[in-house]
Amino acid sequence: MLNFYSRVHNLNLFILILLFSLISLNAKSDQRIFGSWSNDDGDQINLINGFKPNTGPAILFENGEVDRTTSWKINGDELQIGYSSGSFVVSADGNSMEWSYKIWKKDNNIQLDGIVDLKVDENLFIDSLVNNNYLAFSNEVNLTSFENTFSTTEGVFTQLDNNGKIKNLSSWGIGSGILKIGDQVYIEAIISDQYLLAADDDDNFIVLKKSENKEQLTKVSMNDSREEFLKNLKSGAWIIPTYYGEDQYRFRPIEGDLKGRVFTQRDNKLTDTRVWEYSPSTGAFKIGYTEYSAGLSLGNEILVFLEDNGDQYSLYKDKEVEDKFFTTSDSSSLTISEREAANLKELISVVSSKSDTFTFFEFNEDNLSGYLHEWKSEPFKISGQSISVKDNYTFNDLETIYSVEDYLVFGENDARKIDLRETRLKPKSDEEAKLDAEMAQELVNELSSQSISLKVELKNGKIEIVNIPVSSFSEVKSISILEK
Numbered sequence: 001m002l003n004f005y006s007r008v009h010n011l012n013l014f015i016l017i018l019l020f021s022l023i024s025l026n027a028k029s030d031q032r033i034f035g036s037w038s039n040d041d042g043d044q045i046n047l048i049n050g051f052k053p054n055t056g057p058a059i060l061f062e063n064g065e066v067d068r069t070t071s072w073k074i075n076g077d078e079l080q081i082g083y084s085s086g087s088f089v090v091s092a093d094g095n096s097m098e099w100s101y102k103i104w105k106k107d108n109n110i111q112l113d114g115i116v117d118l119k120v121d122e123n124l125f126i127d128s129l130v131n132n133n134y135l136a137f138s139n140e141v142n143l144t145s146f147e148n149t150f151s152t153t154e155g156v157f158t159q160l161d162n163n164g165k166i167k168n169l170s171s172w173g174i175g176s177g178i179l180k181i182g183d184q185v186y187i188e189a190i191i192s193d194q195y196l197l198a199a200d201d202d203d204n205f206i207v208l209k210k211s212e213n214k215e216q217l218t219k220v221s222m223n224d225s226r227e228e229f230l231k232n233l234k235s236g237a238w239i240i241p242t243y244y245g246e247d248q249y250r251f252r253p254i255e256g257d258l259k260g261r262v263f264t265q266r267d268n269k270l271t272d273t274r275v276w277e278y279s280p281s282t283g284a285f286k287i288g289y290t291e292y293s294a295g296l297s298l299g300n301e302i303l304v305f306l307e308d309n310g311d312q313y314s315l316y317k318d319k320e321v322e323d324k325f326f327t328t329s330d331s332s333s334l335t336i337s338e339r340e341a342a343n344l345k346e347l348i349s350v351v352s353s354k355s356d357t358f359t360f361f362e363f364n365e366d367n368l369s370g371y372l373h374e375w376k377s378e379p380f381k382i383s384g385q386s387i388s389v390k391d392n393y394t395f396n397d398l399e400t401i402y403s404v405e406d407y408l409v410f411g412e413n414d415a416r417k418i419d420l421r422e423t424r425l426k427p428k429s430d431e432e433a434k435l436d437a438e439m440a441q442e443l444v445n446e447l448s449s450q451s452i453s454l455k456v457e458l459k460n461g462k463i464e465i466v467n468i469p470v471s472s473f474s475e476v477k478s479i480s481i482l483e484k
Helices: 002-027 122-130 226-233 338-348 430-448
Strands: 035-038 043-047 055-062 065-075 078-081 084-090 096-099 102-108 132-136 143-148 154-160 166-175 178-181 184-186 188-191 195-199 205-213 219-221 238-242 245-256 259-266 269-278 285-287 290-298 302-307 312-317 352-354 357-363 370-375 380-383 386-389 401-404 407-410 414-417 452-457 463-468
Touching: 043 102, 055 205, 065 205, 122 132, 122 143, 122 166, 122 188, 154 302, 154 312, 166 238, 166 312, 219 226, 226 290, 269 352, 338 357
Parallel strands: none
Antiparallel strands: 035 043, 035 102, 043 055, 055 065, 065 078, 078 084, 084 096, 096 102, 132 143, 132 205, 143 154, 154 166, 166 178, 178 184, 188 195, 195 205, 219 290, 238 245, 238 312, 245 259, 259 269, 269 285, 285 290, 290 302, 302 312, 352 357, 357 370, 380 386, 401 407, 407 414, 452 463
């Protein structure tokens, strides 16, 4: 009786093992599909093993050049690569494949050797992550780096294009076997001898080719090396890449060496201005209303600030701007008073702008009063049966303009009233616009060049400013007053 139940138990165990073996065998990917494939049209596809059976990352090439990365997936006898799908057949020797009505030949196998799995050894994974450069399989980005910042498990992620210009700049972090880059969360990640592979829960992959060992960037802490950190901050310009291009930031000292303004530009237009300030007593750094408890300068290339909630704010040095260090001697101030009216007129009676809004102070002859003008200028064009105005939804593609009494009707949602008040502003001719732009450039050059001025107050109360053609008092041996 005992032998019977024992034999039944062993038989059931054998059946279970057989079923699990069949399921496992059924779920495994066909190893023959891993490799680099090409056809007679010059197309090339690299299929790499993924983290789950029958799915993985694919690298697509056109005419020998990298096109993009996507994913591949097998459903039955169907092979899907990106958005393309069709039945496929791999030859018995694994050297050719029929797919998408074409014959593909395997150029070489792709094996993942020396794998370091994030979930198995987090420390070893991070060491490999930050000690190597990577190359992206993309037309838009190339050199990719992971830098440590305030701890070993977090840092800044950078990607440069083929010309060395920053394209991606975000934070990365690792915790509980998960890799996060920016807002993207990867639940699986490995580094092999050749690749960095990571996948999110929707089987979207990041594929990077491991490059040579990289040079580690020198860290300069805001709190430990304040002078060196602030010198880097106030030198040149910084950029953050965005979906629309890039924003440029210039930190300039104004009130003192520890307080100034950060000017934000896009397409050479000022878009925002905020106060920056460093507090020696607390060690905190503020930009506008946001306070940062720590800051790092990485190799004079990257600035990283840390918020109290753990978020990082990163900027990249703009290599196209001269890396000049600015001090308070590069800025000048003018106290507004009736005595300084003439100098004030010279300083602000020039067209200035913020975004697409222009500003101009027009002075009367007394130099104490005048008119402030603010306006926008947008080109328009009449073509066919409509008028088009660039970036203007009110007038753009208008086909009919109505008038009634002293009103002009522009479509259903807007109208204007013919204004009888006196106005001071008028359009410029092309020649006037060109001349004013040249004069503005001369003023910019004059303001940006360092010089010394003497302020002389006469007995009648008048103030005279005398410019000295030197940039520093160190060049002056003596000053004498010569009476003619």
